[in-house]
Amino acid sequence: MPTFTLGRLLFTTLVWSIIAFVVAPLLVIIWASFFADRILTFPPSGYTVDFFLRAWALNDFSSGFLMSVQVGVCATLGSLLLGVPAALAIERFTFRGAEIARQVLLSPMYVPAIVAGAAVYIYFVQFEILTEIQLAATFPGLVIAHTLVALPWTMRLVCASLMTANASSEEAARSLGANALQTFFLVTLPIIRPGIIAAAMFSFIASFSDLEKSLFLVGPGKTTLPIAIVNYLEWNLDSTIAAVATVQILIIAVALLISDRFVKLGKAF
Amino acid sequence: MAALLDRRIPSGAALVLPALFLVAAFLLAPLALIFRYSLDVYDPAKLMLGVFSAKNYLQAVVDPFYQQVLWTTAKIAGLSTVIVMLLSFPVAYYISRMPSERMRSVLIILTVLPLLLGNAVRSAAWMVVMGTKGVANALMLSVGLIAEPMKILYTPTAVVIALVSVLLPFAIITLQSVMDSIPTSLEEAGQSLGHSPLRTVLNVVLPLSMPGVVAAGAICFALAMNAYATPVLIGGPKMQMMGPVVYEQIVKVSNWPFGSTLACMLMLVTLVLTIVSTRFLSRRYF
Numbered sequence: 001m002p003t004f005t006l007g008r009l010l011f012t013t014l015v016w017s018i019i020a021f022v023v024a025p026l027l028v029i030i031w032a033s034f035f036a037d038r039i040l041t042f043p044p045s046g047y048t049v050d051f052f053l054r055a056w057a058l059n060d061f062s063s064g065f066l067m068s069v070q071v072g073v074c075a076t077l078g079s080l081l082l083g084v085p086a087a088l089a090i091e092r093f094t095f096r097g098a099e100i101a102r103q104v105l106l107s108p109m110y111v112p113a114i115v116a117g118a119a120v121y122i123y124f125v126q127f128e129i130l131t132e133i134q135l136a137a138t139f140p141g142l143v144i145a146h147t148l149v150a151l152p153w154t155m156r157l158v159c160a161s162l163m164t165a166n167a168s169s170e171e172a173a174r175s176l177g178a179n180a181l182q183t184f185f186l187v188t189l190p191i192i193r194p195g196i197i198a199a200a201m202f203s204f205i206a207s208f209s210d211l212e213k214s215l216f217l218v219g220p221g222k223t224t225l226p227i228a229i230v231n232y233l234e235w236n237l238d239s240t241i242a243a244v245a246t247v248q249i250l251i252i253a254v255a256l257l258i259s260d261r262f263v264k265l266g267k268a269f
Numbered sequence: 270m271a272a273l274l275d276r277r278i279p280s281g282a283a284l285v286l287p288a289l290f291l292v293a294a295f296l297l298a299p300l301a302l303i304f305r306y307s308l309d310v311y312d313p314a315k316l317m318l319g320v321f322s323a324k325n326y327l328q329a330v331v332d333p334f335y336q337q338v339l340w341t342t343a344k345i346a347g348l349s350t351v352i353v354m355l356l357s358f359p360v361a362y363y364i365s366r367m368p369s370e371r372m373r374s375v376l377i378i379l380t381v382l383p384l385l386l387g388n389a390v391r392s393a394a395w396m397v398v399m400g401t402k403g404v405a406n407a408l409m410l411s412v413g414l415i416a417e418p419m420k421i422l423y424t425p426t427a428v429v430i431a432l433v434s435v436l437l438p439f440a441i442i443t444l445q446s447v448m449d450s451i452p453t454s455l456e457e458a459g460q461s462l463g464h465s466p467l468r469t470v471l472n473v474v475l476p477l478s479m480p481g482v483v484a485a486g487a488i489c490f491a492l493a494m495n496a497y498a499t500p501v502l503i504g505g506p507k508m509q510m511m512g513p514v515v516y517e518q519i520v521k522v523s524n525w526p527f528g529s530t531l532a533c534m535l536m537l538v539t540l541v542l543t544i545v546s547t548r549f550l551s552r553r554y555f
Contacts, residue, residue: 007466015363018356019376022383022434025394028404032397040397042407082288093281101285104292110543111296112495114512115532118519119299122306122529144295151288180280209387212497212512216520226389233389233502237396245390252385260378 026249033242040238051239052247061244063221064228068208071139071224075146075207076200082147083154084196088188091162092170102155109152113212120145121216137219145217149210150203157202157263161195162188194262201259205252300536307529317526325530335514335531342511345425345500346493349432353440353489354482356433361444362474366453377442384438388498395431395503396422423505431503432493439492440485447481447550448474480549487546491539511535 036046055061086105090098108116124136135141165188173187174180189196211226218227225248232241309317310324329335364380367373383391398404399421406418421427451474459469475482497512504510511531518528 011359011363015360018360018437019379021356022437023379025391025398025434026383026386029390029394029397039402040400041402042404082291085284086288089281089284093284095281098281098285101289104297105285105288108292108296110539111300112491112535112539114495114497114515115303115536115539116296116299118515118528118532119303120295121519122525123295123299123302126302144291147291148296151291205385209385209390211387211389212495215497215516226387229389229393230498230502233393233396237393237400241393242397245393248390249386252387253382256378256382256385260374264374 029242030246030249033239033246035239035242038238040242051243055240055243055247058240060223060228060232061225064223064225065247067139067142067223068225071142071146072204072207074143075150076203078143078147079150079154079203080196080200083151083199084158087155087158087162088184091159092167092188102159105155106152108148113149113210114215116148117145117213117216120213124217136217137222139222142214142217142222142224145213146207146210149206149213153202153206154199157199158192158195161192161198161263165191198259198263201255205255208255209248209252303529304533306525307533309526309529311524311526316523325527326534328527329530329534338509338511338514341425341509342494345428345432345510346490346496349429349436349493350486350490352429352433353436354486357437357440357444357485358475358478358482360437361441361448362470364441364445365448377445380438380441383434384442388435388496391435392431392498392502395427395434399427399430399503422503423507425504425508428500428504428508431499432496435496435499436489436492440489443485443488443550444478444481447478447484451477484546484549487542487549491542494538495535 032040032044033051034047034049035041035044035051036048037044083105086101089095090102090105121136124141128134128136135144169191170183170187173183178186209226210224211230214224214227215230218224223231225244229241229244229248232244306317307325308321308323310320310322312318329339360380364373364376367376396403400406401418401420401422403422405421406415409415410418455473455477456469459473460466464472495512496510497516500508500510501513512535515528515531515535518524518531522528
């Protein structure tokens with residue numbers, strides 16, 4: 001039974017200080033996005049929402065935001081289209097090399113983003129030299145790279161969902177005469193729906209927040225939001241960038257809270 | 270499960286193939302390509318000579334500049350990892366033994382959210398905190414701790430602080446899941462034998478979660494070695510670490526062979542550490 005001793009109080013304080021160390025900078029940047037001063041000063045002389053409008057008026061941020069949303073949506077769809085059938089096959093069918101296939105499909109998560117970005121960039125350029133099809137600094141190129149960023153998340157969450165769901169309802173459907181497609185759409189899909197929604201959210205988050213891989217693959221006028229943030233930060237630090245960061249924090253927090261309703265977050269990692 | 274599909278083997282393979290193709294064509298093949306290029310030799314006029322040589326690898330280890338880069342990277346990654354392990358342990362234990370399910374899920378969201386925000390936003394946040402006119406300086410000035418703004422940003426200390434905060438969530442989540450699998454009955458046994466709570470944690474929980482500590486440590490070290498945004502934005506131009514140097518060599522200098530060599534070295538270190546990590550995680554005692 002927990003007893004309230006000095007030791008316990010110290011321990012709780014220590015733990016919350018460490019959590020504050022991780023979370024506080026994010027609260028500070030959200031706070032700073034409402035400062036009225038042109039130059040970032042603490043404490044501010046007043047508050048305003050002008051910097052959100054100013055950020056949207058800067059083409060780098062508005063087009064970067066739209067680009068990130070578009071790439072994120074396409075990458076999420078791509079990773080679900082490829083990942084859900086693959087997860088189903090690995091969890092439900094027995095075939096040679098299923099375990100290897102699982103490892104290969106999870107591998108993009110373990111390759112450092114900076115290495116993967118460099119490799120894909122060089123590969124795209126060589127591909128262009130051979131075929132004259134440009135992929136580096138194009139929308140399709142970014143979508144391909146981001147689908148790879150998202151795929152392991154889809155695999156993990158959908159596999160976990162299939163693992164916990166009992167296969168007996170699917171067997172029952174089959175033995176009652178449903179064909180493979182009917183079984184999938186009428187039985188399996190509703191069962192793993194929470195897993196798929198969480199997979200979609202995490203895929204989108206992974207794509208939307210990616211910096212290192214996109215770094216090599218963006219081009220003039222084809223910048224994602226995190227890249228626009230980094231470029232801006234090289235020369236400026238003001239409430240405009242705080243406003244942009246706040247928007248990104250908000251979007252990712254909403255996606256995270258949605259997925260939290262469907263799967264236990266601790267299990268996603 | 271056996272009668273799920275009539276033609277199990279072909280269908281199973283057919284469902285996996287498209288995804289496998291994507292990974293093979295756009296990740297494994299590019300990695301193979303940069304490994305090949307890492308053995309080539311850079312030529313200012315022709316870009317590459319098309320030969321096989323270990324020259325780049327030798328240069329990466331012998332050249333004083335790259336030695337320094339490697340040493341700085343390893344030092345910063347090592348220091349950050351040690352701090353992360355020390356800080357993540359109590360937090361993971363706290364979350365893992367939290368009786369209220371609701372509070373536990375709040376704590377997990379607080380940990381996971383920063384992890385998912387991406388390094389651009391997190392670096393921006395630390396810049397606002399650590400800048401000359403940032404919150405940290407304003408706070409210390411107002412309480413009279415310092416007389417003039419202190420230079421925190423663009424120092425190695427700042428990079429370590431920011432990296433620790435980037436890596437902490439990874440370590441907390443990994444350790445917490447390992448601790449979840451350690452039965453609380455063991456701690457109760459320790460307590461009933463008259464040990465203090467601290468002693469019980471050190472004697473029972475720490476040894477049992479050691480595989481998790483090694484696994485999380487390996488992952489954190491690998492992530493720190495590969496860091497890009499933190500050294501560039503928080504460390505400034507003088508902070509030379511592997512990640513930014515790889516980008517510079519490949520995109521700015523266009524020295525593909527040498528850039529590939531550095532990338533392959535990072536890949537190798539990461540691969541070894543990932544294998545170590547998964548081995549240790551599967552060697553849980555419970």
